[in-house]
Amino acid sequence: MSSPALSQFSIPFLMGNNLNAWSEALAGFNLLGLPLGLVILAAIPLVFIALYSLTYGVYGERKISAFMQDRLGPMEVGKWGILQTIADILKLLQKEDIVPASADKFLFVIGPGVLFVGSFLAYAVLPFSSAFIGASLNVGLFYAIGIVALEVVGILAAGWGSNNKWSLYGAVRSVAQIVSYEIPAAIALLCGAMMAGTLDMQKITILQSGSLGFAHFFLFQSPIAWLPFLIYFIASLAEVNRAPFDIPEAESELVAGYFTEYSGMKFAVIFLAEYGSMFMVSAIISIVFLGGWNSPLPNIGSLALNDMTSGPVWGACWIIMKGFFFIFVQMWLRWTLPRLRVDQLMYLCWKVLTPFAFVSFVLTAIWEVYVP
Amino acid sequence: MSEYFGNIKTGAVTIASGMGITLKHFFNAIHRKGDAGVDDAAYFRQVDGLCTLQYPREVIPTPQNGRYRLYNNIEDCIGCGQCVRACPIACISMETIKVAADDLALCGKTSDGQQKKFWVPVFDIDVAKCMTCGICTTVCPTECLAHTPVSDFSEFDRSNFIYHFGNLSRLEAEAKRRKNAELQAKAQAEKEKKAAEALKENSGGE
Numbered sequence: 001m002s003s004p005a006l007s008q009f010s011i012p013f014l015m016g017n018n019l020n021a022w023s024e025a026l027a028g029f030n031l032l033g034l035p036l037g038l039v040i041l042a043a044i045p046l047v048f049i050a051l052y053s054l055t056y057g058v059y060g061e062r063k064i065s066a067f068m069q070d071r072l073g074p075m076e077v078g079k080w081g082i083l084q085t086i087a088d089i090l091k092l093l094q095k096e097d098i099v100p101a102s103a104d105k106f107l108f109v110i111g112p113g114v115l116f117v118g119s120f121l122a123y124a125v126l127p128f129s130s131a132f133i134g135a136s137l138n139v140g141l142f143y144a145i146g147i148v149a150l151e152v153v154g155i156l157a158a159g160w161g162s163n164n165k166w167s168l169y170g171a172v173r174s175v176a177q178i179v180s181y182e183i184p185a186a187i188a189l190l191c192g193a194m195m196a197g198t199l200d201m202q203k204i205t206i207l208q209s210g211s212l213g214f215a216h217f218f219l220f221q222s223p224i225a226w227l228p229f230l231i232y233f234i235a236s237l238a239e240v241n242r243a244p245f246d247i248p249e250a251e252s253e254l255v256a257g258y259f260t261e262y263s264g265m266k267f268a269v270i271f272l273a274e275y276g277s278m279f280m281v282s283a284i285i286s287i288v289f290l291g292g293w294n295s296p297l298p299n300i301g302s303l304a305l306n307d308m309t310s311g312p313v314w315g316a317c318w319i320i321m322k323g324f325f326f327i328f329v330q331m332w333l334r335w336t337l338p339r340l341r342v343d344q345l346m347y348l349c350w351k352v353l354t355p356f357a358f359v360s361f362v363l364t365a366i367w368e369v370y371v372p
Numbered sequence: 373m374s375e376y377f378g379n380i381k382t383g384a385v386t387i388a389s390g391m392g393i394t395l396k397h398f399f400n401a402i403h404r405k406g407d408a409g410v411d412d413a414a415y416f417r418q419v420d421g422l423c424t425l426q427y428p429r430e431v432i433p434t435p436q437n438g439r440y441r442l443y444n445n446i447e448d449c450i451g452c453g454q455c456v457r458a459c460p461i462a463c464i465s466m467e468t469i470k471v472a473a474d475d476l477a478l479c480g481k482t483s484d485g486q487q488k489k490f491w492v493p494v495f496d497i498d499v500a501k502c503m504t505c506g507i508c509t510t511v512c513p514t515e516c517l518a519h520t521p522v523s524d525f526s527e528f529d530r531s532n533f534i535y536h537f538g539n540l541s542r543l544e545a546e547a548k549r550r551k552n553a554e555l556q557a558k559a560q561a562e563k564e565k566k567a568a569e570a571l572k573e574n575s576g577g578e
Contacts, residue, residue, distance in 0.1 A: 028574045067401035068394045072424040337387065352380060 007330035019202065022131040022312065041134060046125035056357035058085045061331050069333045089129060094139035095264035100163060103261065107161025112262065112269040115154030121147045126283045127202045128319060129293050131312035140201035141193055145186050148239065151277065152178050155248070157244035158270070170257025174248030177345060178239050180236055184353035185235035191228035191364040198304035205292035213298035213306045217291040222367050227360040229289045231353050233326070238349070240274065243334035245344055282326035286319060293319045330342055390476050396420070431524075439504055439519035444537040448482045448516035451490030455508035455517055463501035464508060467494035469540075469548045472555055482514050493538045493545035499525065500533035 021170030029037030059074070062342020065074030090347045099108055125140035127133040137143055147269070152175050184246030195218045196204040210216035219225050238245035249257035286292055297305035309318075340348065397420065406418035423430065434440065451468040468490040471479045479488045509517050527533055540548065 064398065065400045066424075067422075070397055070401065070405070070421065070423045072422055072426070075424075075426060236379075330389060332394060333387075336390045351376075 019130055019206075020133055020136055022129070023133055023136075042124075044132075045126070045128070045134065046120065046127075049123070049272065049276045049279065052279060052324075053087070053272055054085050056327065057275035057278070058088065058271075064328070065335045066329045068332070069262070089268070092264055092268045097264040097266065098261075100261050103163045104161040104164070104213070107157040108261070109161075109266075111154050111158030111161055112259075112266045112273065113154070114157055115151055116269050116273040116276065118148060118152075118154055118275045119280055120152035121150065122280045122284075123276075125201050126280070126319075127205055127287065127292055129312040129315040132203075133202055136200065136202055139199045141189060141199040141204065141284075141288070144201070144280075145189060148277070148280070149178075149182065151273070155172070155258050158262070162258070162261040164261055166254040166256075166260045167258050170248045170250070170254045170260070173250075173342060174241060174258060176348075177241070177245060177248065180346065180349040181235040181238035181245075182183075182305070182333050183240060183359040184349060185359035187354070187361050188228035188232035188235065189284070190289055191225070191360055192232075192363050194361075194368055195221060195225070196288075201287055201292070205287055205294060208291040209310075211293045211296075211299040211304075211306050213290070214296035215298065216294070217289065217296070219289040222362055222364060222371075223361040224367060225289065226362065227356060229285070231277060231357050231360065232285055233329075235349075235353060236285060237330060238345070239280055239335065240277040240330075242274075242278065242330050244337035244340050246334075246339055247345060248261070250339060278327050278330060279323050280322040282330070283319060285326055286322035291321055292316075292322075432522040434523045436521060438521035438523065439506055440523040441499055441520050441525055442502050442504070442508070442535075443518055443520045444495055445499045445516040445518070446492060446495060446496065446537045446539045447480075448484075448514045449492055449495065449537075449539075450482060450486065450514055451492040452513060454511040454513065458507045458511045460505065460507065461501050461503060463498040464493065465494065465496045465498075467538075467545075468492055469545060470552060472548075472551055475548075475551075482500050482516070484514070486514065491540050491545070491548055493540040493542070493548075495537040495539075497537065498533060499535055500530060 023041060023310060026037040026041045027035075029040070041048070063073045063081075074084035077083040077087045099105055122144045124134035125137050125144050155174045155178075156171050157173070159167040159169075162168070192204070193199055196207050198204060198207075208216050208218055208221075214220060220227050237243075241248050248254075249259070254260070259267060283292075290296075295306050295309040295314060295318055297309050299306045396398055400420040401422055403421045405421035405423045406414065407412045451466065453466055453468065456462075456464050456466050471489055471491055476487060476489075479491065481487050504519055506519060509515075509519060538545075
C-alpha cells in the first residue's frame with residue numbers, strides 16, 4: 001500500500017473537485033499491491049446499471065407504460081408495488097437455467113455475457129461527473145461508438161447458438177439493423193465532434209459549460225444541431241433495439257427474437273444489457289448535444305443559478321437526470337408507436353436518416369468553418 | 373421527391389400527435405376515471421384517467437336482483453323435489469323423510485302458511501356445476517330457491533363448492549328414519565293382526 005495513494009484516498013467528497021479527481025484517486029488506490037481502486041472504478045457503473053435497471057428500468061417502465069395506457073401497473077408487492085422488481089429477481093434466481101439440448105452450448109452461454117460486456121464497455125468513457133470518468137481517452141467518443149459493435153457479436157452468438165429459427169431470424173434482423181443504423185448515428189455524432197473539435201468526452205462536456213447554462217449546449221450553439229441530435233436519437237433507438245425498432249424481438253412474429261431460448265439469469269443478463277445500453281446511448285446524446293454534467297440553469301443577474309448547481313456531485317446528478325429523461329422519451333415512444341416493418345426500417349435508415357445525416361454533416365461543417 | 377418529403381412530414385406530424393396523446397394519458401394517471409353509470413349523461417365523457425379496478429379491494433357492486441350464487445332458504449322448503457327434476461345439469465341432490473303425524477307441528481309451516489310434510493336432511497347444491505340458468509327457481513312452488521347477488525365465491529378446495537342446506541343433522545335424520553320404520557312396523561303389525569283376526573272370524577263363522 002503506497003502512502004501517497006492512501007493520503008489521496010479518503011471519503012469521495014474530500015478527494016478534491018478537480019477534473020477527474022475522484023477517478024484518478026481511485027485508480028491510484030492499491031491494496032497489498034492489488035489495483036483495488038480500478039476494480040471499484042469499474043464496479044461503480046456496474047452497480048449503477050444494476051440499481052437503475054432494477055428501479056427505473058423495470059419498475060419505472062412498467063409504471064410508465066401502465067399510466068400511458070390508463071392502468072395502474074404493479075400494485076400488489078409492497079406499497080404501490082415498489083418491491084415488485086425484487087420479487088421478479090427472486091423468481092429469476094430460482095429459475096432453472098436451461099440450455100437446449102441441440103444448442104451450441106459455447107455460443108449460447110457466452111451470448112448474454114458478450115452482449116452485456118458490449119454495452120458495459122462504453123461506460124468506461126462516460127464522464128459521470130467532472131471528477132469521475134472511467135478512462136479519460138482522447139478518442140472517447142470514437143471508442144464508445146466502436147465498442148458498441150461488440151453487442152452485435154453477442155446478439156449473433158445468442159441467436160445462432162440457440163439453434164432456433166425465431167432466434168436466428170431475430171439475431172439476423174438485429175445485426176442488419178444495428179450495423180445499418182451505426183452509419184447515421186456515427187455521422188450525427190461526428191457533427192457534435194466537429195463542433196467540439198475533440199473526441200474526448202470530458203473535453204466535449206467542458207466546452208459546453210458556461211455561465212449561461214443551457215445556451216452553451218451544442219444543441220443550441222448552431223441552427224442545424226437539432227438535426228444530428230434528432231438523427232442520433234432515432235438511430236440510437238434502433239441500436240438498442242427499442243420500439244419502434246424492436247423487430248429483433250418482435251413478440252408477435254418471433255416470440256422473443258434472439259433470446260427466445262433463454263431463461264433464468266441469462267435472460268436477466270440480456271435484460272440488464274438492454275437497460276445498460278439504453279442509459280449508455282442516452283448519456284452519449286446528453287454529453288454530445290446537451291452538455292453532459294453541465295448544469296442547464298443559467299446565471300440570471302445576481303442569482304447565480306449556474307454556479308450554485310455546478311460541481312462534481314451536481315454534475316453526477318445532472319448527467320443521470322439527462323440520461324433518465326432520454327430513457328423516459330424512449331419509453332414514451334415505445335408505448336406510442338407500433339413496430340416498423342423490416343423494409344420500413346431499412347427505408348428509414350438508408351433513404352431518410354443517412355442522407356439527412358450527410359446534409360447535417362455538411363451544414364455543420366460550413367457553420368463551423370464560416371461562422372465564428 | 374415531393375412524395376418523399378410528404379412522407380417524412382406525415383411521419384413527423386403523426387408521431388408528434390401520437391406522443392401528445394400518450395403524454396396526456398400519462399399525466400391524467402393521477403386521477404381515476406369517473407364512476408358515472410350508464411344512465412349518467414356524463415358517461416361517455418369520462419375518457420381520461422385510470423380505469424384499473426383493484427378487484428378484491430374495490431368492487432363494482434352486482435345488481436340487487438343479480439342472479440349469481442344459488443341459495444335455498446330451507447325454512448320454506450317443502451321437499452317437493454321439483455328443482456331436482458328441473459335442473460338440466462343435476463347439480464342439486466336431495467333426500468327427504470316423511471314427517472310422522474305427531475311431528476308435523478315440530479316440522480312447522482312455510483312462511484306462507486303451508487304445512488311442510490317432509491324433512492329435508494340432504495339438500496346439496498354443487499355451485500361449481502350450477503350454470504345459473506334459473507329453471508329451478510321458476511319451478512320452486514314456495515320460492516325458497518333463489519339466485520343471490522353474491523358473484524365471487526372462489527374456493528381452494530373443490531369439495532367446498534358443494535353447499536349443504538339440509539335441515540336435519542345425520543343423527544337426527546337417522547332418528548327420524550328409525551321412528552318412521554317403527555311406525556311403519558307397528559302399522560304393519562296392526563294390519564297383520566287385523567287381517568289375522570278377520571281371517572279367524574271368517575273361518576270361525578263357517
